[in-house]
Amino acid sequence: MLITETMAGPRAGHAHPCHAAPSWAEARRLAYECAGPLPPVWVPLADADGRVLHRDVTALQDLPHYASSAMDGWAVNGAGPWLLPDPQQPGAHPGLATYGRLAPNHARVIATGGLVPAGAQAILRKESGEVVPGPSGSLLLSVGPGARADEPRRGQHIRPAGEEALAGDVLLPAGTVLNPARIALAAVAGHDEVLVRARPSVAVVLTGSEVVTQGVPAAGEVRDTFGPQLGTVLSQLGGIAGGPARIGDSFSEWLSALDTATAPDGGKADVVITTGGTGRSGTDHFRAAIGSLGGRILLDGIAMRPGHPAVLAELPDGRFVAGLPGNPLAAMMALLTVGAPLIAALGGRPLPAATDVLSGSDMPPDPGRTRLVPCRILSGLAFPVQHTGPGMMRGLAWAEGVMVVPPDGVDSGQPVPVLPLPWSPGVDMVPGTNPQGRSIP
Ligand SMILES: Nc1nc2c(c(=O)[nH]1)N[C@H]1C(S)=C(S)[C@@H](COP(=O)(O)OP(=O)(O)OC[C@H]3O[C@@H](n4cnc5c(N)ncnc54)[C@H](O)[C@@H]3O)O[C@H]1N2
């Protein structure tokens, strides 16, 4: 922000905390452990994609729940030829379940998916049967010249009840991430709704009177980098975010925005994410506003770069507030460090894991600080990308992950933890699974 004397407001503290900032790993763990899972919620199947099951989905009855035909044709009892009932008689519709037992040496028309009558031993396909007039005006079915030699075998083209699952079988265990096929399976199993882990609701407050939302910014202005994408990232992290509130740099705006920040549905937000104002100048109001609202600072700075001024607080009404620095890359790295674990904890999910990948470059030491460096994975090695200054987005735009470089640095060829990016979880960083050896075998 551009600082003027008149913009200065109340300050929570003038000095830096006297204790050393927690390490990157400690900060991540704290952000994960400060919150417990929100109560699970029931959602209709149509809204369940991507949700995580809180409770097993079991088969409410056998699947399939009745023996059915896999072909259009006739259900037959005995070796044939078979007597067919008059198709005009009531109950002769092939799909209806109103049949009685099929008598020996009788056949009955059946459609794919139709209920196989008791007594039927096989289904003779339509193209394999021949119907001719029988005695006394009846119809007679026999195996036709086009049939295969073994038709109809016992049990042929009958899908037995319980073939796919028995009632009570666990089809989708708790913890499963739902996808379209799994939702379809829950429907097949008789469910209308599923009990899933809650997605925390996130309110976003973007600060800075120099921030403009359209077009090419003039000198002294910056184009907003958060509004167009932060909501998407929060959703990729497992939250539900609404459109951002935007405020300038005055203390009263901060106070009011934090006080009134609500969930996208207007209810109480579980998390408030702010950008900017985490520094210690007279225009940086995060800590002072939290203090005025009676909140508690849980984490005040992290021994990491970029993103070291990140703050995490809790308000008296239970809302967590994550203060991301204003510098765009610093904010995204702070979001991965503090926001991602917090949202995971509230959503009842594990702490997002980093995977060890061999470093393709010497990464020099930076005593006392972990560096988060956007990287690409080439031939199984992690290489830092260029353009990763705290205010830059160019490097992150082409990155596949983020190297977590410890304070002692990493030599080329040594393992370094790499965090996946929320928008590229498909990048294969699982050891041993990539034929090109992208990660450590
Ligand atoms: N004396 C010191 N100054 C600074 C320090 C320090 O330790 N001592 N740390 C620097 C670091 S590192 C960071 S990170 C920033 C933290 O700044 P704030 O969180 O207070 O953020 P602002 O001052 O409001 O803004 C910083 C920077 O980010 C730009 N910004 C803000 N919002 C947006 C947005 N929506 N889109 C794009 N860019 C945005 C803003 O214009 C500033 O350029 O403090 C350093 N200073």
Ligand code: MOO
């Ligand atoms: O840490 Mo600042 O977070 O380097 O931009």
